[in-house]
Amino acid sequence: MGRKLLLEHAHVPGINTYEVYRKHGGYRSVEKALKSMTPDEVVEEVKKSGLRGRGGAGFPTGMKWSFLAKPEGVPRYLVCNADESEPGTFKDRYLMEKIPHLLIEGMITSSYALGANTSYIYIRGEYSWIVFILEKAIKEAYAAGWLGKNIMGSGFDFDLYVNPGAGAYICGEETALIESLEGKRGNPRIKPPFPAVKGLWQCPTVVNNVETIAAVVPIVNDGGEEYAKIGIGKSTGTKLISASGNINKPGVYEIELGVSVEDFIYSDEWCGGIKNGKRIKACVPGGSSVPILPHFLITKTAAGENRLMTYESLADGGFATGSMLGSGGFIVYDEDQCIVRNTFNFSRFYHHESCGQCSPCREGTGWMEKVLWRMENGQGKMSDIDLLADIAKKIEGNTICPLGDAAAWPVSAAIRHFREEFEWHVNEPKACMERNYGLVKEPVAAGV
Amino acid sequence: MAKVTIDGFETEVPDGTTILNAARQIGGDIVPPAMCYYSTLKGSGGKCRTCLVKVTKGSEKDPRPMPKLVASCQTTVMDGMEVANITSEEVTKARAGVVEFLLLNHPLDCPICDQAGECSLQDLAFEHGAAGTRYEFDRRTFEKIDIGPYIKLHMTRCILCYRCVFVANQLTDQRVHGIIGRGDHAEISTYIEKAIENDFSGNVIDVCPVGALTDRTFRFKSRVWFLNPMDAHRDCPTCSGKAVVWMYGKEIYRVTARKDQNGEVHDFICNTCRFHTKSPDQWTIEGARQIDRHSVISQGHYSENAQTVR
Ligand SMILES: Cc1cc2nc3c(=O)[nH]c(=O)nc-3n(C[C@H](O)[C@H](O)[C@H](O)COP(=O)(O)O)c2cc1C
Ligand code: SF4
Ligand code: SF4
Ligand code: FES
Numbered sequence: 135m136g137r138k139l140l141l142e143h144a145h146v147p148g149i150n151t152y153e154v155y156r157k158h159g160g161y162r163s164v165e166k167a168l169k170s171m172t173p174d175e176v177v178e179e180v181k182k183s184g185l186r187g188r189g190g191a192g193f194p195t196g197m198k199w200s201f202l203a204k205p206e207g208v209p210r211y212l213v214c215n216a217d218e219s220e221p222g223t224f225k226d227r228y229l230m231e232k233i234p235h236l237l238i239e240g241m242i243t244s245s246y247a248l249g250a251n252t253s254y255i256y257i258r259g260e261y262s263w264i265v266f267i268l269e270k271a272i273k274e275a276y277a278a279g280w281l282g283k284n285i286m287g288s289g290f291d292f293d294l295y296v297n298p299g300a301g302a303y304i305c306g307e308e309t310a311l312i313e314s315l316e317g318k319r320g321n322p323r324i325k326p327p328f329p330a331v332k333g334l335w336q337c338p339t340v341v342n343n344v345e346t347i348a349a350v351v352p353i354v355n356d357g358g359e360e361y362a363k364i365g366i367g368k369s370t371g372t373k374l375i376s377a378s379g380n381i382n383k384p385g386v387y388e389i390e391l392g393v394s395v396e397d398f399i400y401s402d403e404w405c406g407g408i409k410n411g412k413r414i415k416a417c418v419p420g421g422s423s424v425p426i427l428p429h430f431l432i433t434k435t436a437a438g439e440n441r442l443m444t445y446e447s448l449a450d451g452g453f454a455t456g457s458m459l460g461s462g463g464f465i466v467y468d469e470d471q472c473i474v475r476n477t478f479n480f481s482r483f484y485h486h487e488s489c490g491q492c493s494p495c496r497e498g499t500g501w502m503e504k505v506l507w508r509m510e511n512g513q514g515k516m517s518d519i520d521l522l523a524d525i526a527k528k529i530e531g532n533t534i535c536p537l538g539d540a541a542a543w544p545v546s547a548a549i550r551h552f553r554e555e556f557e558w559h560v561n562e563p564k565a566c567m568e569r570n571y572g573l574v575k576e577p578v579a580a581g582v
Numbered sequence: 583m584a585k586v587t588i589d590g591f592e593t594e595v596p597d598g599t600t601i602l603n604a605a606r607q608i609g610g611d612i613v614p615p616a617m618c619y620y621s622t623l624k625g626s627g628g629k630c631r632t633c634l635v636k637v638t639k640g641s642e643k644d645p646r647p648m649p650k651l652v653a654s655c656q657t658t659v660m661d662g663m664e665v666a667n668i669t670s671e672e673v674t675k676a677r678a679g680v681v682e683f684l685l686l687n688h689p690l691d692c693p694i695c696d697q698a699g700e701c702s703l704q705d706l707a708f709e710h711g712a713a714g715t716r717y718e719f720d721r722r723t724f725e726k727i728d729i730g731p732y733i734k735l736h737m738t739r740c741i742l743c744y745r746c747v748f749v750a751n752q753l754t755d756q757r758v759h760g761i762i763g764r765g766d767h768a769e770i771s772t773y774i775e776k777a778i779e780n781d782f783s784g785n786v787i788d789v790c791p792v793g794a795l796t797d798r799t800f801r802f803k804s805r806v807w808f809l810n811p812m813d814a815h816r817d818c819p820t821c822s823g824k825a826v827v828w829m830y831g832k833e834i835y836r837v838t839a840r841k842d843q844n845g846e847v848h849d850f851i852c853n854t855c856r857f858h859t860k861s862p863d864q865w866t867i868e869g870a871r872q873i874d875r876h877s878v879i880s881q882g883h884y885s886e887n888a889q890t891v892r
Binding site for chain 1: 627628629630631632634650651653656676679680682683684686687716717719741742744760761763764765766767768
C-alpha cells in the first residue's frame with residue numbers, strides 16, 4: 135500500500151465538517167507555520183520538498199513562489215486554480231468535495247508563506263454544488279478562528295473568497311483566470327509580464343492548482359525532506375490520478391510517484407485491469423491535451439525500460455514515443471475503441487473552448503474538428519491525414535497561450551501512432567460508419 | 583540604446599522598443615506585417631500572429647536563440663539581438679499558415695466590399711498567401727448589423743483584431759461595444775445592438791484592417807481608387823480637424839483620418855468632421871495626399887497631377 139498524504143482521511147465519515155477534520159489533525163500546519171516559522175521558512179520547506187505544480191505544467195512550486203515580486207506597500211495574492219476542465223481530469227473535484235478543509239488549510243498556510251492577506255479560490259462554474267461545500271467550510275474556519283483578523287494572535291490577517299467562473303476551459307489558463315476574476319472576459323494575457331510581477335489587479339500573484347496547495351499541508355507538517363523521500367528523482371511526493379476509460383475500477387487514486395504504469399493499470403489496488411478481459415489499445419496518461427500512447431509504449435518506453443508514473447518516465451522519448459504526466463487525467467482505451475473518433479471528440483472540445491483571440495487557434499481548431507468529423511463519418515480523403523498534421527503543426531507554438539498546443543498535440547500524436555487507422559477510415563467509408571476500428575485486425579505485441 | 587539586426591540590417595533603438603518598431607525604423611520589405619497591433623492604441627497587438635519572427639540571437643549577454651517564433655509587436659529588443667524575418671523559412675511558412683487561417687472563414691467578397699483597395703488583409707494575402715484554399719467547408723457567416731446611423735458591421739469579414747474594441751475603450755467616453763462569444767463564433771457586438779453614439783465612434787472604421795466596419799454615409803458610392811485623396815483641415819471644436827477628404831470632381835465623397843506609412847492614425851477625428859462635413863467650402867484643402875502604401879489606391883498617383891502642392 136502506498137502512503138497517502140492528501141486522501142488519508144477521505145473516507146472518514148463527516149471529514150467534510152470542521153470538528154472531524156480537526157480531530158484528525160486538521161489545521162496543524164497553520165498552527166505550526168504561524169507559531170514557529172517565518173514565511174520564508176515555509177517557502178524553504180516547499181522548495182526542499184521538490185513539489186511540482188499539479189495543474190499540468192509541473193513547474194517546481196518552491197521556485198515559483200520565490201519568483202513572487204515583493205514591492206513595498208503593494209498587496210500580493212494567492213489564487214487557487216480550481217477550474218479543472220481538462221477532459222479526463224476530475225481529481226480536484228474529489229478533493230474539494232470530500233475534504234474541503236484540506237484546501238482551506240493549504241490556502242492559509244500558503245498565503246502566510248507568500249504574504250498574501252486576501253486569496254481567492256476560482257472554481258469552475260459547473261462545480262456549483264462545491265461552491266456551497268467550500269463556503270460552508272470557510273464559514274466554519276472563520277468561526278474557529280483560522281480565518282479573519284490576527285489569526286491565533288500571530289498578527290496575520292487573512293480573508294478567503296470563493297469565486298465561481300461561468301464555465302470556460304480557457305479560464306483555467308492562469309492569466310485568463312485572473313482576467314475572469316477581475317470581472318472581465320476570460321482572454322489569456324500576453325506574457326510578459328508574468329503574474330508573479332503583475333497578476334490580479336496588476337499586483338504580484340501566484341496561481342496554483344488545488345492539489346498543489348493541498349500538498350503544502352503535509353509538507354509543512356512533516357517537513358519538506360520527509361515529503362521528498364517519496365517518489366523518484368525530481369518527481370517527489372504523491373499525486374492524485376483521475377483514472378477513467380475501459381478499466382475495472384475508474385476513480386481518483388492517490389499514488390506515490392514512481393509506481394509502474396503496469397501496476398497502476400493492472401493491480402487491484404488501482405485500475406484493476408482492462409474491463410471485460412479485453413486488451414489495451416491506447417492510453418492518454420495526463421489529460422486530453424497530452425499525446426496518446428499506443429499499446430506498446432504504455433508500460434514500456436521505446437528503450438524497453440519499465441515506464442513509471444513520474445514526470446520524467448512518462449515523457450521519456452519526447453513526443454516521438456513518450457507523453458506527459460500533465461494533470462494526471464489517465465484515460466485507458468480498450469481494443470474496441472476508435473482513435474479517430476476519440477481525436478474528433480477532443481478536437482471538438484478544443485474548438486468549442488478556444489477563446490478566439492489569436493488566429494491560428496481560433497481558425498485552426500474549427501478546421502481540424504471539421505476534417506476529423508468528415509473522416510469519422512466516412513467522407514474523408516487520404517490527403518486529409520497530412521492536412522490535419524499540417525494544421526496542427528501551424529498552430530503549435532504560434533499562439534498566445536498553450537491551448538493552441540493542447541489542441542494540436544492530440545491530433546499530431548494520434549496520426550503519429552495510429553496512421554493506419556486513419557487510412558482505414560478513408561478506405562472503408564461504410565465500415566467506419568458501422569463499427570469502430572479496434573485492434574481486431576492488428577497484430578498485438580505479445581504480453582500486452 | 584540597443585543595437586538590433588533584422589534580416590542583416592542593423593539599427594539602434596531606445597531600450598524597450600519592440601522588434602516591429604525597430605523594423606519599421608529600418609523600413610522596406612523586412613517590416614513584418616501587422617494586422618492587429620496599432621501604435622496609437624494601448625494594449626493592442628499580439629493576437630493576429632502575422633508579425634511572428636525568429637530571434638536567432640537573444641542578446642549580446644545571452645546569445646541563445648528563442649525556442650519559439652515570437653510576436654514582433656510584443657517582444658522588446660535586447661542589445662545585440664539578431665532577428666530573422668523574411669530570411670527565415672520557418673517564419674515565412676508560419677506566416678503563410680497564419681494568412682491561410684485568417685482567410686479560412688473570410689467571405690472573399692472583395693468585389694463588393696468598400697474596403698477593397700485599402701484593405702490590409704488584401705495586401706497581406708497578396709504578399710504572403712497562397713492562390714487557393716484547402717478549406718472545403720461552409721464558411722462562418724453573420725447577419726449584417728447597423729451600429730447606429732453611421733457604421734455598418736459585417737461581422738463575416740472581421741478578423742477579430744480587437745482594434746475597434748480598443749478605440750471604444752480608449753477614445754470614447756463609455757464603452758458600448760465589445761466582443762461576445764468564444765473562438766470562431768466570437769463576434770463584435772454593441773451588446774443588445776445599442777448604437778454607438780459618441781463623438782469619436784467613427785474612428786473604428788479607420789482602424790478596422792478589413793471591411794468589417796464601414797462608413798454608412800459612403801457605402802457603395804464609389805471604389806476608393808476612383809477618388810482623389812486630399813489633405814484638408816478645418817477649425818473643429820472637438821478634434822484636431824486634420825483629415826483626408828476623398829473627392830470626385832468637386833464633390834467630397836467621404837472623410838477619413840490621416841494614416842501614416844504604416845496605415846496608422848495618430849490624430850483621430852470626430853464624427854462631425856467625418857460624417858457631417860462634406861461640402862468643399864467647409865474645408866481648407868492643403869493638397870493631394872501621398873499614399874505610401876502599396877495598395878491600389880496609391881496607383882492613381884494623384885499627387886503628380888495635383889494642382890496644389892503641399
Ligand atoms: C487552456 C489551459 C487550461 C488550464 N486549466 C487548468 C485547470 O483547470 N486547473 C489548473 O490547475 N491548471 C490549469 N492550467 C494550468 C494553469 O495555467 C497554471 O499553470 C496552473 O494553475 C499553475 O498551478 P500549478 O503550478 O500548481 O500547477 C491550464 C492551462 C491552460 C493553458
Ligand atoms: S491559443 Fe487559443 S485559447 Fe489561447 S489565447 Fe489564442 S485563441 Fe485564445
Ligand atoms: S471589426 Fe474590424 S477592427 Fe473590429 S475586430 Fe473586427 S477586424 Fe478588427
Ligand atoms: S501585429 Fe503582432 S500579433 Fe498582430
